[in-house]
Amino acid sequence: MKGIRRLAEHLDISIGTVSRALNGKPDVNEETRRRVLEAAEKLGYVANQSGRALRKGATGVIGFMMQTGREITGQGDTFFMSVFDGVQAVLAPHKLDLVALLCSSEEDPDDYLKRMVARGFADGIILSATRRHDPRFEFLARHQIPFVTLGRSLTDVGQPWIDLDFEGMAEQSVERLVGAGHREIGFVWPHGELNLGYVFIGRCRQALARFGLTLSEHNIFRTTPSEMGGYRVAREIKSIERPPTALILVNETLVTGLYRGLEEVGLQPGRDIAIIGRQSPQARFLSPTLTGFDLSLRDLGVALAEGLLSTMPAYAELYPKAARQKLWPMTLIEGESG
Amino acid sequence: MKGIRRLAEHLDISIGTVSRALNGKPDVNEETRRRVLEAAEKLGYVANQSGRALRKGATGVIGFMMQTGREITGQGDTFFMSVFDGVQAVLAPHKLDLVALLCSSEEDPDDYLKRMVARGFADGIILSATRRHDPRFEFLARHQIPFVTLGRSLTDVGQPWIDLDFEGMAEQSVERLVGAGHREIGFVWPHGELNLGYVFIGRCRQALARFGLTLSEHNIFRTTPSEMGGYRVAREIKSIERPPTALILVNETLVTGLYRGLEEVGLQPGRDIAIIGRQSPQARFLSPTLTGFDLSLRDLGVALAEGLLSTMPAYAELYPKAARQKLWPMTLIEGESG
DNA sequence: ATCAGTTCCGTAAACGTTTACGATCCTAGT
DNA sequence: ACTAGGATCGTAAACGTTTACGGAACTGAT
DSSP: OHHHHHHHHHHHHHHHHHHHHHTTTTTSOOHHHHHHHHHHHHHHHOHHHHHHHHHHOOEEEEEEEESSSSSHHHHOOHHHHHHHHHHHHGGGGGGGGEEEEOOOTTTTTHHHHHHHHTTTTOOOOOOOOOBBSSSSHHHHHHHOOEEEEESSOTOOSSOOOEOOOOOHHHHHHHHHHHHHHSSEEEEOOOSSSSSHHHHHHHHHHHHHHHOOOOOOGEEEEEESSSSHHHHHHHHHHSSSSOOOSEEEESSSSSSHHHHHHHTTTOOBTTTTEEEEEOTTTTTTGGGSOEEEEOHHHHHHHHHHHHHTTTTTTGGGSOOOOTTEEEEEEEEEEOOOOO | HHHHHHHHHTTSSSSHHHHHTTTTSSSSSSHHHHHHHHHHHHHOOOOOOOHHHHHOOOOEEEEEEEEEEESSSOHOOOOHHHHOOOOOOHHGGGEEEEOOOOOEETTOOHHHHHHHHHTTSSSSSOSSSSSSSSSHHHHHHHHTEEEEEEEEOOTTTTTEEEEEEEHHHHHHHHHHHHHHHHHEEEEEOOSSSSSSHHHHHHHHHHHHHHTTTOOOGGGGGEEEESSSHHHHHHHHHHSSSSSSEEEEEESHHHHHHHHHHHHHHTTBBTTBEEEEEOOOGGGGOOSSSEEEEEEOOHHHHHHHHHHHTSSSTTGGGGGGTTOOOEEEEEEEEEOOOO
């Protein structure tokens, strides 16, 4: 005898009452409820996931989809860990659990998501690493799966999203560097298909134009979003004839490799070349200190979770629909590098 | 009409046959099977997770438990991302999916695991961040949940485990440093309760003893497993009267902060103080280059998955039981720091 | 023509839970 | 004493699958 049946037998009441007691339904004697709760605690009973989900049509699980391997999203060491913490802070009171849906680097992310959705694995999905054209958006919308994205896409379907304010970062960076006299500014573009690269470069172009400058192709450095990617950029800079005098990094992981590469070719950040990047736990201890944009990852996680819940019928009234699509502000922390 | 019923109706055959066709059972006409598979593909049918799990008593999910927030394990995202990739390579052929069970920093990890197990969330569990005394081991063993651990514990219950060879690292580091003339060696201990700290320090003590040296308490630097933790160690070293001439870091995340801290107090790794640590994507670009231990994370993931499958009745015969408890070798990569 | 054997398929039970429904008991108002 | 209504609980159906079982149709051998 297992599960709720065991508990019911032990208490000599029906399984229906046990279930009602555990789920906080009104029509159960408070004394009985107390006994049930107590017995459940003592016997370590927890409702079986499958049975409950099958009957209720909801799993109580929120999935955060991410891709394993490396050099895909290019997020730093602890980026997601901090975001998760914020997400969970919001989900916990609703008894929702967060799990990371790990898409293998050998499986197509679109297929993977379809599989997970069709299986009915999660009640809601958080998507990251959004691509410029991302079929996952339409798929989830079509199947009416509540979801929120960390990042935008051209295939926006009106779902809530939060994206780092790369536009603001672009404007502010360009303004700062041009103001400091730089005319040849390099932009590191570490993502082939991710949407953020397009957004960032696009706005940089606009910002430069306002100063009568154009962003020439040879100042765009395409590489991989990893330490090695940054390293390669440094080597490349040394090899070209008219190297930029400043560099903007939209990605946070590149900077350690870049610093090392620059050192090897005899360029010192802040003195020989200006660097503006993104703050991170690692970047904090670079020398010379990095000038870069910082943000609160945990709060971002909180906002993501709230956005998701606002699209879930069961929780929607608790979370106002306002500001469901939001650029997440980043603040420039001045260092010695630019 | 949903699910398998829809598919059956569409094909005008019974749901039983559909299920058998999809699950590769022998007693179904090959032509029928072809039609079923085709229709399933066309209609995008995937078996519902809950229904299937409820009936089969198995979910097809492997859970990798980890704790969110930071400064707990001190492992970065990329550490696990690489391990995951190896795990998935083994699981995929068996149609097992890997998900990360994310334990919030606000929930007790032991309670969390109990909850997930009682829910029947996963068929097998991979544990990391094992503590010196880790109740999760006994709990899983008692409930006969197949599991494998990345890391050991005093509460070993005979389950397969893989742990980094901290003993080898200790021996080799001490030998190298003592051979280079160091007598006052500092050991950074960034984990309060994690087992690896005890293992490492214990073996260091032994290794020192063989040279007639003792590990005095003031040469053990306790801190948090984060960049900031490393930074604090550097400051502390400057402030004490007889600072060590060499430092061994068992953890990989500390080193960037330590480097920066040392620079601020005027100590150069490799010249003023010897450093031996762990290699990582970030460490690779430190300057002076780090002398540290490297390992293949992906292969480690492969071994973990194989260890897990060897304890699962359904797969056990495919994976030999031999070498189920294994110290994972690390190789010293010489740099300039020590 | 009969029968054994094989191939294929439909039926229905089972997995563990939630919940609509109805039954029982009690209280209080008449 | 009778009844209305509330409080509390038991019963059974339902969720979507898988699978044991049995039956039908067919094959080939006698």
